[in-house]
Amino acid sequence: MCMQTFTEKLEVSTSGELDIIDITGRIQEIVKRSRVRDGTVTVFVAGSTAAITTIEYEPGLRSDMQRALSMLFPKDLEYEHHKRWGDYNGHSHIRASFIGPSITIPITDSSLTLGRWQQVVLIELDVTPRRRSLVVKIMGE
Amino acid sequence: MCMQTFTEKLEVSTSGELDIIDITGRIQEIVKRSRVRDGTVTVFVAGSTAAITTIEYEPGLRSDMQRALSMLFPKDLEYEHHKRWGDYNGHSHIRASFIGPSITIPITDSSLTLGRWQQVVLIELDVTPRRRSLVVKIMGE
Amino acid sequence: MCMQTFTEKLEVSTSGELDIIDITGRIQEIVKRSRVRDGTVTVFVAGSTAAITTIEYEPGLRSDMQRALSMLFPKDLEYEHHKRWGDYNGHSHIRASFIGPSITIPITDSSLTLGRWQQVVLIELDVTPRRRSLVVKIMGE
Numbered sequence: 001m002c003m004q005t006f007t008e009k010l011e012v013s014t015s016g017e018l019d020i021i022d023i024t025g026r027i028q029e030i031v032k033r034s035r036v037r038d039g040t041v042t043v044f045v046a047g048s049t050a051a052i053t054t055i056e057y058e059p060g061l062r063s064d065m066q067r068a069l070s071m072l073f074p075k076d077l078e079y080e081h082h083k084r085w086g087d088y089n090g091h092s093h094i095r096a097s098f099i100g101p102s103i104t105i106p107i108t109d110s111s112l113t114l115g116r117w118q119q120v121v122l123i124e125l126d127v128t129p130r131r132r133s134l135v136v137k138i139m140g141e
Numbered sequence: 142m143c144m145q146t147f148t149e150k151l152e153v154s155t156s157g158e159l160d161i162i163d164i165t166g167r168i169q170e171i172v173k174r175s176r177v178r179d180g181t182v183t184v185f186v187a188g189s190t191a192a193i194t195t196i197e198y199e200p201g202l203r204s205d206m207q208r209a210l211s212m213l214f215p216k217d218l219e220y221e222h223h224k225r226w227g228d229y230n231g232h233s234h235i236r237a238s239f240i241g242p243s244i245t246i247p248i249t250d251s252s253l254t255l256g257r258w259q260q261v262v263l264i265e266l267d268v269t270p271r272r273r274s275l276v277v278k279i280m281g282e
Numbered sequence: 283m284c285m286q287t288f289t290e291k292l293e294v295s296t297s298g299e300l301d302i303i304d305i306t307g308r309i310q311e312i313v314k315r316s317r318v319r320d321g322t323v324t325v326f327v328a329g330s331t332a333a334i335t336t337i338e339y340e341p342g343l344r345s346d347m348q349r350a351l352s353m354l355f356p357k358d359l360e361y362e363h364h365k366r367w368g369d370y371n372g373h374s375h376i377r378a379s380f381i382g383p384s385i386t387i388p389i390t391d392s393s394l395t396l397g398r399w400q401q402v403v404l405i406e407l408d409v410t411p412r413r414r415s416l417v418v419k420i421m422g423e
Contacts, residue, residue: 001187003144003280005422007390022394034325040144040183040245040278042322042386046397048338053397055238059308061223061231068214068235073350080342094350097381099238099336101400103192104183104245104322104386106278113276115187118242135395137388139280139285139421140146144285181324181386181419196379197330198423200373203360209355209376228377240379245324245386247419249289254417256328259383281287281419 006034012132014124018066022057024119030136037110039140044102049092049126051099057119092125147175153274155265159207163198165260171277178251180281185243190233190267193239198260233266288316292416296406300348305341306401321422326384331370331374331408333381340402374407
């Protein structure tokens with residue numbers, strides 16, 4: 001079979017700061033639609049105040065992740081970004097740059113090669129609810 | 142030459158919490174076996190309490206990395222994950238989500254384009270020795 | 283059209299520790315030269331004391347990012363790497379391993395699918411100015 005690319009946009013609405021959303025099922029559906037059985041999928045969020053990673057998606061860890069982000073990158077520091085632009089989200093940008101905007105996952109037998117308790121999540125880091133645009137790019141055969 | 146995909150599983154046994162293992166040689170061997178001369182390799186660990194990154198692999202930095210993870214994500218905080226599931230590894234999950242489960246590296250002339258003192262490592266973040274399953278997915282020509 | 287690979291080296295001179303350089307324009311030019319309209323680009327820095335991520339590139343956030351790195355990974359701790367090798371950059375290595383050496387970004391209609399205020403940056407983490415070698419690997423059709 002021939003190598004090909006397949007792309008879909010994924011729109012995700014977030015409820016506000018530190019919302020963590022499981023997007024595994026929606027990515028797996030796109031992989032199925034692509035008919036790519038062997039390759040990779042890159043999930044990329046366009047925007048500088050959201051991030052993508054993997055985590056075991058359960059309420060305890062959602063809460064632990066939120067606390068870790070809040071402790072390591074406090075909101076109540078004075079951010080130069082805010083002083084210049086007045087948008088109160090300097091910490092959001094820094095958190096996003098540390099976690100990163102994308103992930104690339106192998107596809108084998110038309111499935112993501114995730115562990116059983118490993119989900120792909122979008123983390124909203126901005127201070128208000130947002131509608132996020134993700135690009136899901138699949139390459140393979 | 143034609144674009145193709147090539148996949149191997151890589152099984153890695155870890156000695157316990159904060160073990161850091163150099164997997165560069167094993168990935169390079171898989172690249173050689175794939176006969177792909179130009180492309181990328183994605184290394185992905187299935188599981189939510191291990192991570193992959195690059196580091197200069199020497200004992201001093203292994204120790205410095207272990208200290209940084211312990212300081213930034215303390216074990217002795219109370220984790221909601223533990224309160225729900227009783228498995229004493231909430232910090233392991235959070236550390237793994239920050240570092241990330243995968244890396245994508247270019248292949249040129251059948252070799253990884255790493256720096257001379259830059260190795261690919263698997264970091265065991267769980268609290269017991271584990272047998273880890275990594276997927277090594279190569280795409281290229 | 284046929285899937286292909288396209289590679290260019292990108293040399294970037296940095297001014298010293300915590301220099302943050304916007305490389306978005308240079309990557310976009312390479313994408314144009316590749317004539318790949320649909321695929322991915324992987325940007326990888328060879329070396330263990332530099333990192334790549336995305337951020338809104340403006341002076342306030344540059345400063346906020348520099349402070350976050352300095353607070354989370356202090357220079358004035360005693361690093362085992364320094365005790366062994368005497369090069370005063372243990373913190374540089376640890377910072378680089380946390381942020382990571384690479385990013386993979388989708389290409390659609392010959393363009394990076396970045397947000398409007400989302401730039402790709404190289405972060406110099408070593409303690410002196412360096413000339414950095416990045417590999418820009420494009421795959422697609």
